[in-house]
Amino acid sequence: MFSFSKVDLYKYRKAKETQDVIDLKFPSEISKGKRLEKLVFVVDDNPAYLKILTQDLSKSEIIAKSSDTSLTLKIKPFATGEECLKHLNHNPDVIILDYVLNDYITDAKDGFSIFKEIKEINPNQQVVMLSGQQNPDIIVESLNAGITDYIVKDNDAVQHLKDTLAEKL
C-alpha cells in the first residue's frame, strides 16, 4: 500500500497542474514495506580490505529474512578493536570482527580478546567473526564462546556475510 506524505501530494498536484514531469520518488521502502537503518561496526586491521568491505556493505541492500524488511547498513569502520570498544555506546546492531587484528598494528589486541571484552560490556551484542583463520579449533572455540557466526575470508566471504546479516538483523 503506497502512502504519500503531504509534501509528495503537493508535488503531485503541482505537477498535474503544470503538466510537468512528475518527480516523485518511489523508493524501495514503498514497494517492499519498511526500510530500516542498521548500524554495523567493521573491525579489520587491513586498511585496503576495510575500505573495500565498508564500501561493499554500504552499497548493499539486504532484506531481513525474519521480517522481509529492507535494511540499509550504516557502516562504521575501525582499524583496531580498542577503537571499536570506545564506540560501543553507539549500540551497533552487529559487529564484524577480524580474528587477527595485529598484522599491521603489532601491539593491538587480537579479535578474540576484543570479542570477550565486548561480551563483558554487552552480553547480548551480536558479533560476527570474519577471519582468514581456518583452524577448526579456533572456529569451535569462537562459536562456543558465543560468536553469532564465523565466516572464513575466502572468495564467497562477503556474500556469506550478507546472508548472515539478512538472517540475524
Added chain:
Amino acid sequence: MAYQVFQPAQIVALFEGSPSGLKEVLDSILDSSKNSVPQMRVYYEAQDFDSLRHKAHYLKSTFNYVVPDEFVILLKKIHTDAENKTNLDKLERDLHQVETDTATLISEIESFIKQKAL
C-alpha cells in the same frame, strides 16, 4: 606470468561516483604491496614460516578485489605450504612469482591512477 595482473573492473564498479574513495583504496593497496612483499622475503630467508603465512594471508585479502584468481591461488598456496611446512622446495619459486607479479601490479596501478587523474 600468463595473466594481466591489475584487474580494476570490480573495484571501479564498487567505488563508482567516488573517485576519492577509489584513490584511497588504491593507495592502500600500493602501500601494502610495497611493504608486505619485501617482508615476505625477509621471513622466508629467516625460515619464519608462521610470519610468512600471516603475510601471505594478509596480501590475499588486500589483493582479492583487484587481481585474477591465479594470483590469489598462488598466495593461498604459499599460505598453506608455510602453515604445513610442505613443498618448501617450491616456496622460493612461488615467492619469486609473487614478487614479479606484485612489481607489475604496482606499476599498473600507478599508471591507472595517472591515466584516470585520480
